Amino acid sequence: MTSSSANRDLPVPTAGVRIEQVDLSYGDNHVLKSIDLDIHPGEFFAFLGPSGCGKTTLLRLIAGFNRADRGRVLVGNEDISDLPPWKRDIGMVFQSYALWPHMTVARNVAFGLEEKRVPRAEIGPRVAAALQMVGLTGLDQRRPGQLSGGQQQRVALARTIAVEPKLLLLDEPLSNLDAKLRVQVRRELRDLQQRLGLTTIFVTHDQEEANTVCDRIAVMNHGVIQQVGTPKDLYERPANLFVANFLGTANILEGRLAGDGASLFFEASGGLRLPVRPDQKVDAHARAVFRPQDAAIVDTAGTPAGTAPVTARVMGMVSWREFLGASVRYGVRAGTSDIVVDRPFHAGDTLYGVGTAVTVAIATQSVRWLSD
Amino acid sequence: MSIALSTGRAARGLSATPGQIALALLVAAFLGVFLIWPSATVIFVAFTEKGGGPFTLVNFVDFFRTDLFLRSFWNSLYVSAMAVAGASILALPLAYITSRFEFRGTILIQTLGFLPLIMPPFVGAVAMQLFFGRNGSVNLLLDDWLGFKIPFMDGLNGVIFVQSIHYFPFILINLSAALRNIDSSMEEAAQNLGASGFRLFRRIVFPLAMPGYIAGASLVFVKVFDDLATPLLLNVKDMLAPQAYLRVTSIGIADPMGYVISVVLIVASVAAMALSALATRGIDYSTVQRGGGGLARRTLRPLESFAAYLTVTLILLLVLAPHLGLLLLSFSTVWSYSPLPDGFTVAHYLRVFGESSVYIKNTLIYASLAGLIDVVVGTAIAYLVLRTKLVGRNALDWIASAALAIPGIVLGIGYLRAFYGLQWWDGTPLASLWIVIVLALAIRRLPYALRACHAALQQISVSLEEAAENLGATKLRTVRRIVMPLMMGGILAGFVTSFATAAVELSATLMLVQSNSDAPLAYGLYVLMQSAAGRGPGAALGVIAVVLVAACTILSHFVVERSRAGSQARH
Numbered sequence: 001m002t003s004s005s006a007n008r009d010l011p012v013p014t015a016g017v018r019i020e021q022v023d024l025s026y027g028d029n030h031v032l033k034s035i036d037l038d039i040h041p042g043e044f045f046a047f048l049g050p051s052g053c054g055k056t057t058l059l060r061l062i063a064g065f066n067r068a069d070r071g072r073v074l075v076g077n078e079d080i081s082d083l084p085p086w087k088r089d090i091g092m093v094f095q096s097y098a099l100w101p102h103m104t105v106a107r108n109v110a111f112g113l114e115e116k117r118v119p120r121a122e123i124g125p126r127v128a129a130a131l132q133m134v135g136l137t138g139l140d141q142r143r144p145g146q147l148s149g150g151q152q153q154r155v156a157l158a159r160t161i162a163v164e165p166k167l168l169l170l171d172e173p174l175s176n177l178d179a180k181l182r183v184q185v186r187r188e189l190r191d192l193q194q195r196l197g198l199t200t201i202f203v204t205h206d207q208e209e210a211n212t213v214c215d216r217i218a219v220m221n222h223g224v225i226q227q228v229g230t231p232k233d234l235y236e237r238p239a240n241l242f243v244a245n246f247l248g249t250a251n252i253l254e255g256r257l258a259g260d261g262a263s264l265f266f267e268a269s270g271g272l273r274l275p276v277r278p279d280q281k282v283d284a285h286a287r288a289v290f291r292p293q294d295a296a297i298v299d300t301a302g303t304p305a306g307t308a309p310v311t312a313r314v315m316g317m318v319s320w321r322e323f324l325g326a327s328v329r330y331g332v333r334a335g336t337s338d339i340v341v342d343r344p345f346h347a348g349d350t351l352y353g354v355g356t357a358v359t360v361a362i363a364t365q366s367v368r369w370l371s372d
Numbered sequence: 373m374s375i376a377l378s379t380g381r382a383a384r385g386l387s388a389t390p391g392q393i394a395l396a397l398l399v400a401a402f403l404g405v406f407l408i409w410p411s412a413t414v415i416f417v418a419f420t421e422k423g424g425g426p427f428t429l430v431n432f433v434d435f436f437r438t439d440l441f442l443r444s445f446w447n448s449l450y451v452s453a454m455a456v457a458g459a460s461i462l463a464l465p466l467a468y469i470t471s472r473f474e475f476r477g478t479i480l481i482q483t484l485g486f487l488p489l490i491m492p493p494f495v496g497a498v499a500m501q502l503f504f505g506r507n508g509s510v511n512l513l514l515d516d517w518l519g520f521k522i523p524f525m526d527g528l529n530g531v532i533f534v535q536s537i538h539y540f541p542f543i544l545i546n547l548s549a550a551l552r553n554i555d556s557s558m559e560e561a562a563q564n565l566g567a568s569g570f571r572l573f574r575r576i577v578f579p580l581a582m583p584g585y586i587a588g589a590s591l592v593f594v595k596v597f598d599d600l601a602t603p604l605l606l607n608v609k610d611m612l613a614p615q616a617y618l619r620v621t622s623i624g625i626a627d628p629m630g631y632v633i634s635v636v637l638i639v640a641s642v643a644a645m646a647l648s649a650l651a652t653r654g655i656d657y658s659t660v661q662r663g664g665g666g667l668a669r670r671t672l673r674p675l676e677s678f679a680a681y682l683t684v685t686l687i688l689l690l691v692l693a694p695h696l697g698l699l700l701l702s703f704s705t706v707w708s709y710s711p712l713p714d715g716f717t718v719a720h721y722l723r724v725f726g727e728s729s730v731y732i733k734n735t736l737i738y739a740s741l742a743g744l745i746d747v748v749v750g751t752a753i754a755y756l757v758l759r760t761k762l763v764g765r766n767a768l769d770w771i772a773s774a775a776l777a778i779p780g781i782v783l784g785i786g787y788l789r790a791f792y793g794l795q796w797w798d799g800t801p802l803a804s805l806w807i808v809i810v811l812a813l814a815i816r817r818l819p820y821a822l823r824a825c826h827a828a829l830q831q832i833s834v835s836l837e838e839a840a841e842n843l844g845a846t847k848l849r850t851v852r853r854i855v856m857p858l859m860m861g862g863i864l865a866g867f868v869t870s871f872a873t874a875a876v877e878l879s880a881t882l883m884l885v886q887s888n889s890d891a892p893l894a895y896g897l898y899v900l901m902q903s904a905a906g907r908g909p910g911a912a913l914g915v916i917a918v919v920l921v922a923a924c925t926i927l928s929h930f931v932v933e934r935s936r937a938g939s940q941a942r943h
Contacts, residue, residue, distance in 0.1 A: 065560055085563040092564045098557035102579040111575075112565030163565060 014199045015076035015166040016041040017062065022071035024057060024223075031057050033223045035071070039201065039216075044193050046202045046210040049220035050246070055203045056095075058220075059169050062201065063092045075166055086115070091165030095172045097156040099144035105131070105155050106140035112163035130162035131155075133192065150181050157189075161196065168193070168200040174209060186213050207247050211235075219243050241370050244289050251295065252370075253288040253337050266369070270335025272314035274367055286369040292329060292342040294366035297358045311361035314339070318356045332360050389847055392760050396768065399752050403771050406811050410786025411778050415638075417789065418631035431628045435636070440610060441629070445636065448612040451531050451603075452596040456543075456589050458536025462687055463543035463588070469680050471551040474671045477684055482548075488691055490921040491698075492876040492894050493538040494601035495914040498901050499697025500534050501525055501606075502707060509711040530606045535596045537691055542595070543588035550584020551577070583652040590648035594641045598779035600879040601898055612637060613781050617882065620785055625792065634782040641777045695918065702911035720912035728913055730889060731896035732920075735875050738806070738892050742813035743871035746821035747863050749814075754825040755851070759834075769822070776819045783812055784883025806890040809881050813874040820873065821866035828862020829855070864931045872924040876917060893917050 017039040024032040032054050039045045047055035060066045062073055064085035072081040080088050099108055109127045118126070131137055134154035144152055153173060160168065173189070174182045190213045193200050204210050210217045211231040219226045219234060219242070227239040231247075238244035241252060255268035257276070264276040266288055276282050298313070316334035327342045328351055339360055352358060421428050435441050470478045488496070503509050504524035511521040524533050554577065562576045600613040609618065616633035623629075672680055702720055704713030753772055756765040778786075791803035802808065832855065840850040878894040885891045891899075893913065900910030 063560075063564060065563075084568065085560065086566045086568040088564075090564070092561070094557040094561055096555060096557050098555065098561035100558060100561075100576060100580070102582075111562065111567070115562075115566035115571070159561075159565070 014041050014197055016043075016199060017167060017201070018074040019058075019062075020072050020074070022058075022061065022068045022073065024054075024061065024066060024068050031223050032061070032068070035223075035225060037218060037225065037228070039199060041199055042197045044190065044200045044202065044213060044215045046204060046214035046217040047220055048204055048207060048210040048217050048246075049226075050205055053220040054223040055205075055220050056171060057223075059092075059171055059201060059203045062167070063090055063169055064088050089163075089165055090167045090169060091160035091163060092169040093153075093156045093160050093171065093173050095175060097144075097152045097176070099152055099155055099159075101144055103143075104140065105136070105142050105144065105147070108144065108155060109140075109159045109162050112159060116163060126162055130158040133161065134158045135188075149177055150185060153177065153185065157192070161192075161198070166199070168198050170200065170202045172203055172205070174204070174206075182209075189213060211247075219246060221246075237368070238289070238370070240372050241287065241289070244368075244370060249292055249340060251288075251290050251292065251340055253339070255288065257282060257284065257286075268314075268335070269337045270314050270316060270333075272312060272334060272337075272362075274312050274362065275364055276369070280369060282369040283371050286371045288367050289370050290362060290367045292340040293327075295339060295341040295360050295362045297330060297332070297341055297343055297352065298361045312364050313359050313361050315357065315359050318352050318354050318358060321351065321354060323351070330358075332358060334360065391848065392756065392762060395752055396756055396760075396762050396765065399749060399756070399768055400764075402749060403768065407771065407775055407778070407815050410783060410790040411638075413790045414631050414634045414782055414786045417628060418635045421628070431632045435629065435632045441612075441615065441633070444610045444612050444615045444633075447528060447608075447610055448597055448640075451528055451535070451611065452593045454528075454532045455535040455539065455596040456592050458532055459540035459543050459592050460585075460589065462536060462540040462691065463547060465683050466687060467544055467547040467551060469684060471548055472669060473676075473680065474669045475680060477681070481684060481688070487695060487922075488538045488541060490872065490876065490925055491538075491694065491914065491918050492601065492878055492897065493534055493599060494605040494878065495698060495897055495901070495910075495917070496538060496694030497530070497534045497602050497605050498907060498910070499694045499701060500530070500537075502697050502701060503693050504533065505530075507708070512711050525606070527608060531603050531608055531611070534602055534606070534694075535592075535599065537694065538602075539592045539595050540691070542591045543585065546584040546588030546591075547581060548584075550581040553584075554580045586648045586651050590644045593644045597640050597644070598637060598781065598879065600781050600882060601894075605898070605901060613779065613879070616781050616785065620788070620883065625785075625788055630785055631789075634779070634785055637779045637782055638777060641779060645777060698911050698914050698918070701907060702915045704908065720908040723909050724912045724916065728896055728900075728909065731891060731893045731913065732916065734806075734891060735893035735917075735920075738810050738813060739871045739875040741810045742817060742874045743821070743867040745810070745814040746818050746870040747825060747867045749818060750821040750825035750866055751829075751859065751863060753822055754829045755855070757826070758829050759837075769826075772822050773819045775815050778815075780812075780816060780877065780879030780881075781883065783816060784880045787812055787880075788883055803884065804886040809884045809890070809892065812880045812884060813877055814870075816877060816880055817870040817874050821870045824862050824866030824869060825859070828859040828866075831862075832858045861931055861934060868924050868927055868931065872921045875921055875924070893920075 017037070019035050019037040022032055022035040023030075035058060047058060049055045057066055061068055062075075064080070064083060068081065072079050074080065075088075075090065080090075100111075103111070106127055109130055110123050113123045113126055127140070128137070131140060134157050136151060136154050136158065139147065139151065139155075144155065147155065153176070157173075170189070174186055177185060186209055189202075193213075202210070202214060214231070216228060216230055217234060218228045221242050227234060227243045229237075234243060235247050238247065238250075244250040244252065253268045253272070255266050255272070255274075257264060258267045258273075259265045264278075264282070266274040266276055266282065266286070268274070268288060274288050296311075314334045316332040316339065318330050319333040319338065320331040322329040323345075324342075326345060328345050328349075330341045330343065330352060332339045332341055339362075341360055418431055419427050419429070421430060466481055469475055470481055501508060505511065506521065506523070506526065508525070510524070515521055523529055558576060558580060559572065562572050567575060598613055600617055603609070603611045603614045604617070608614070612633050616630045616637070619627050619633070620630040700713055701707060703716045703718065705715040705717050707713035749772070753765075753768050756762055757769045787808055788803050791808060792801050794802040796802065796805075836858070837850050837854055840854045841847070845853060875892075876894055878898060881892060881895055882898065885895050888896075888899075894917070897910055897913050897917065900906035900913060
C-alpha cells in the first residue's frame with residue numbers, strides 16, 4: 001500500500017520513517033532497547049504490545065517528547081533527533097485527545113495553522129476542509145466539553161491533519177470510545193488514511209485493532225521489537241512464543257524430540273507424536289505451536305471432521321467448553337497438556353459434553369517449532 | 373425554605389425516614405436562628421427608619437451624601453483592588469516556578485507560603501510597622517545610607533502592603549492547583565502543532581489556569597474588603613469595615629449607618645463572588661486524565677536557577693517578615709527608632725502566661741466548640757445532600773455556604789441587634805453570653821467544614837452502605853458502623869480547619885466580647901497591640917497563637933494525608 005496508489009484529497013508531502021539503534025532508559029529502567037525500524041511512505045503502521053512494552057515511549061520519541069540516549073530518528077531522509085517537538089512537522093493525536101477546553105472547535109483546529117504562520121485568509125477554508133474531512137461540519141463553534149467522545153476524537157484528528165504533517169501519530173486513539181463506536185471509527189481512520197496517503201503510526205495494545213487497520217505491525221515486548229510483518233505474516237509465522245501468544249490463541253505444547261535421523265518426531269504428553277520434517281530446524285528446547293482451528297475433534301474410529309491431509313492424533317477427554325457462536329472452543333485434556341480445539345458450529349450440531357472421550361487430530365503442516 | 377417529603381418518592385420507599393426529616397429540621401432551625409435571622413435583621417434595619425416603620429431608602433441616601441462614607445467606600449475598593457494586585461505579584465512567580473520547573477525548594481515554598489494565613493493579619497501589621505514603618509528598620513537604614521525613606525506603611529499603603537502579604541496564599545493555592553490540574557498532553561499537543569516558549573504559555577497554559585487565578589483573586593478581594601482589625605490597628609479609619617465598627621461602638625446600636633455599611637459590605641462580597649463565578653462559568657478546565665500528571669517540569673539552566681532562587685528568597689523574606697518581626701518583638705526589651713531591638717528578655721512570655729492565660733483558655737474552648745458544631749452540622753448537611761432525597765436539602769447546603777458572603781463585622785452587628793433584646797430569666801441579655809461568640813465563630817467557619825465533610829462523604833461509594841443494609845443493618849446503624857468510620861479523616865480535617873481559623877478570627881468577635889474574662893486570644897492581642905507598652909506581651913501572645921494554629925494545621929495536614937492514603941487503599 002504505497003502513497004502512489006492512494007487517492008489524495010490534500011497534497012500531503014508524506015514521508016517514511018527510519019529508526020536506527022535507538023536506546024532509551026529512565027534510570028535503571030531500560031524502556032527501549034536497540035530499536036531498528038523502517039516504515040515506508042504512505043504506510044499504515046502499528047506498534048502493538050502489552051502495556052509497559054515501550055510502544056508509547058517510542059511514539060513520543062518520534063514526536064520529540066522523549067529523547068533517545070543513543071541512535072537516531074529520520075523522517076524522509078532528514079535526521080530529526082535533535083529537533084524540538086514544535087519544529088518536527090509531525091502530527092500527533094493524543095490518547096486523551098488533549099483538546100483545549102478554553103477554545104472552540106474551530107479555534108482548536110486553527111491553532112496549528114496560526115502557529116505555522118499560515119496567512120489569515122487561508123486559515124478559515126483549511127479549518128473548514130479539515131472538519132469536513134472528519135465529518136464535523138457545523139460544529140465549529142462548539143466547545144470540546146459539549147461534544148461526545150467520538151466527536152472529540154474527530155476534532156483531535158482534524159486539528160492534526162489540518163497542518164498537513166509529514167507523518168501522523170495516533171496514540172491509542174480508540175481506547176476512550178465504546179466498543180461499537182471503536183469498530184466504526186477504526187474503519188473511518190483507515191479510510192481517511194487511504195485518502196490522504198499519509199504515513200501513519202498507530203499505537204495499540206489491541207491486536208484486533210492493529211490487524212484490521214494496519215498494513216504492517218511491529219510487535220513489542222519489554223522494549224524490544226519482537227517481529228515486524230503484515231497481520232497475516234505474524235499470525236501464520238510468529239517468530240517466537242510471545243508473538244504466537246499475543247496474536248490470537250495458540251496451543252503451545254512441551255515435549256521432547258525422539259526418533260532417529262531418518263524419522264524425527266516430537267513427543268508430547270499423552271502420547272501425542274508430531275512428525276518433524278527433515279527441512280525443519282528444531283532445537284532441543286523447542287515447543288510445538290499451532291492454532292486451535294488447526295486441530296479437530298474426530299470420532300474415535302471415524303474420519304477427521306476437517307480434511308487435513310496429514311494429521312497426528314491423540315486421545316483425550318473434553319475438560320471444558322466455550323460456545324463462541326461461529327465456533328465452539330473445546331479444551332481437551334491429553335496427558336498433562338490441555339489442547340484447545342476450535343470446531344465450526346452449524347445450526348443443529350450437537351456439542352461434546354465435558355468428560356466425553358475424544359480424539360484430537362492436528363494438521364501437522366501447520367505446526368511450528370518455537371524455542372523462545 | 374421548605375422541608376417536605378416528595379410524595380412520589382415516598383410511595384416508592386426511596387424517601388427519608390422520620391429521623392432524617394428531624395435532622396433536616398434541626399439543621400434548618402440552627403441556620404435560621406444563627407445565620408438568617410441576624411443577617412436579615414441587619415438588612416431590615418438598614419432599609420427602615422430607626423429599625424421600625426415602613427421600607428425606606430433614606431439611610432442609603434444619607435450614606436451616599438456623606439463625604440466620609442463615600443471616601444471610605446472608594447478607599448475600601450482601592451485597597452482591595454491594590455491588595456489583589458500586590459498578592460498577585462507575590463503569588464505568580466512562586467506558583468509559576470514551583471509548577472513549571474524542577475525546583476528544589478517547592479515543598480519549602482508550599483509550607484512557608486501558608487504561614488501568613490495562620491496569624492491574624494492585624495498582628496502582622498504591628499511587626500510590619502517595626503520593619504517598614506516611617507521609623508522602621510528598613511527606612512532607618514535607607515535614610516542612613518541613601519538619605520531617603522519609602523512610605524511603605526503610610527495610610528492606605530500600609531493596609532495594602534500588610535493585606536497583600538497576608539492574603540497572597542489564597543491566590544498561590546488556587547493558581548498552583550489550577551496549574552497542577554493541566555494535563556501535560558494539553559501542552560504537548562500545542563508543541564506538536566508548532567507552539568513553544570512564551571506563546572505556548574500565553575495561548576494554552578495561562579488561559580487554562582485562569583479560573584484558579586480568578587477564584588483566588590476574588591477571595592482576596594472579599595477578605596480585604598471585609599477586614600476590620602488591620603486598618604484599625606494601622607490607624608486607618610476611613611474604610612468601610614472600620615466605619616461600621618466605629619459607628620456601632622461609638623454612636624450605638626440604634627444608629628442606622630452601621631447597618632447601611634453592613635449591607636454595602638454584603639453587596640460587595642456577593643458581587644465579587646458572583647463576578648468570579650460568572651467569569652469562570654461553565655469552564656471546568658481541570659484536564660488531568662488518568663495516567664496524566666500535570667505539566668511537564670523543565671530543568672532550570674544555571675542562570676535561570678539563580679534568578680529563580682533569588683526571586684523566591686526575596687518573596688519568602690517579605691512574606692515571613694511579619695513572623696520574624698513578631699518573634700523579635702516578643703523577646704525585645706525596647707525596639708523603637710532602631711533597626712533591631714536594644715535588648716532581649718523573656719519577661720513578656722512570663723507576663724502573658726501569668727495574666728493572659730485566660731485568653732488562651734478561652735480560645736481553646738471557643739474554637740473547639742465552634743469546630744465541633746461545624747463538623748456536626750457539616751456532616752448532617754453533607755449526609756442530607758448526598759444520601760437522601762429530601763426536598764430542600766440543597767437549600768440547606770446553599771444557605772450554609774452563603775455564610776461565606778456575610779462579613780464577620782456584619783454577623784457581629786447582627787448578633788448584637790438580634791439577641792440584645794432577648795434576656796435570660798435573670799435579666800442578662802443573650803448577646804452578652806460567651807456562647808454567642810462560639811456560635812458566631814461556628815457560623816463563620818461552617819462553609820469550610822461543610823466542604824471537608826461533603827468531600828469525605830462523596831468519596832465513600834454508596835455500594836458500601838448498600839452492602840451493610842443488604843446484610844441487615846438499619847440506616848442509623850449503617851451510618852454509625854460504616855459511614856462514620858470511613859468519614860472520620862475528613863471530619864477531623866474539617867474540625868481542625870474550623871478550629872485553626874476560628875482561633876485567629878477577630879472581626880465577628882470584636883463586636884461580641886463584653887468582658888475581658890470572656891475574651892479570646894485574638895481580642896486580647898488586639899487590645900494589647902493598641903498600646904506601646906502592650907506590644908511586647910502582645911507579640912508574645914501572638915507567637916503563642918501562631919504556634920498553636922501552626923500545630924493544628926500540621927495536624928490537619930497529617931490527618932488528611934492519612935485519610936487520603938486510606939481511601940486510596942479502599943478503591
